[in-house]
Amino acid sequence: MSGPDAGDRPRVTVERRGGVLLIGLDRPEKRNAADLRMLRELALAYGRLDDDPGLHVGLVFAHGDHFTAGLDLTDVLPAVTDTGLDIVPEGGVHPWQVDGRSLTKPVVLAVQGTCLTLGVELALASDIVIADETARFGQIEVSRAILPFGGATTRLPRRAGWGDAMRYLLTGDLFGAEEARRIGVVQEVVPEGAAFDRALRLAERIAAQAPLAVQATLANARLAVREGDAAAEASLQPELVRLLGTDDAREGVAAFTERRDPRFSGS
Numbered sequence: 001m002s003g004p005d006a007g008d009r010p011r012v013t014v015e016r017r018g019g020v021l022l023i024g025l026d027r028p029e030k031r032n033a034a035d036l037r038m039l040r041e042l043a044l045a046y047g048r049l050d051d052d053p054g055l056h057v058g059l060v061f062a063h064g065d066h067f068t069a070g071l072d073l074t075d076v077l078p079a080v081t082d083t084g085l086d087i088v089p090e091g092g093v094h095p096w097q098v099d100g101r102s103l104t105k106p107v108v109l110a111v112q113g114t115c116l117t118l119g120v121e122l123a124l125a126s127d128i129v130i131a132d133e134t135a136r137f138g139q140i141e142v143s144r145a146i147l148p149f150g151g152a153t154t155r156l157p158r159r160a161g162w163g164d165a166m167r168y169l170l171t172g173d174l175f176g177a178e179e180a181r182r183i184g185v186v187q188e189v190v191p192e193g194a195a196f197d198r199a200l201r202l203a204e205r206i207a208a209q210a211p212l213a214v215q216a217t218l219a220n221a222r223l224a225v226r227e228g229d230a231a232a233e234a235s236l237q238p239e240l241v242r243l244l245g246t247d248d249a250r251e252g253v254a255a256f257t258e259r260r261d262p263r264f265s266g267s
Helices: 036-051 073-079 118-125 152-160 162-169 177-182 195-207 211-227 229-244 247-257
Strands: 012-017 020-025 057-062 107-111 114-116 128-132 136-138 174-176 188-190
Touching: 012 036, 020 036, 020 195, 036 057, 036 073, 057 195, 107 118, 107 195, 114 118, 118 136, 118 152, 128 177, 128 195, 136 177, 152 162, 174 177, 177 188, 188 195, 211 229, 211 247, 229 247
Parallel strands: 020 057, 057 107, 107 128, 114 136, 128 188
Antiparallel strands: 012 020, 136 174
């Protein structure tokens, strides 16, 4: 599709595939630049992932040749007030998890083409990122006289180290997929056109694990980042005791002793 936006067409596609929720950025005629409608639809998709007990993993991808050109500044900036930017409707989850509730389930990202500003921050807020070898990344807000507001100023220094983070945050320079992998924005680089398929296979593998164990592992790791190792370590024993009382733990042990694949129920 080319030309102006297609009327009231949704900006985000949502498709359930087993325990994986496919969440697609769908504004290719604007290189998937995020306007308010896209931001709010994305928040609702994250809310659906978090609230549905039958969904275990989110896979975020983009339609078209680019992941995202970042913000649609002409649409979004006029909506920013001194109290911030309200993009989370009732039932939604902030996709960058900088406000309100955070996701309890993992998110895998598949990136192709250009991934700018909020796209990089979406990667930093996700759990695993797969990128095409030709993908390009950039945190270019400084060249627009604004600053990143989706978490890059805190997450990128933790991932990349201070110098590498400032190298890109303060210049707005673009960097390639291998550099993104080196500094921790991306976890795997694949041949051009292969990111979605690889990310889907990975998401399906995670979705096949015991959901409660996946969520507990994710929550403990996030607790360590947020409150430090001591807080995370203190919660390990109580979480282990809780998990050992679940049907899935009993099924996991039985499947191991019987040398068969487990059939987890999420209970």
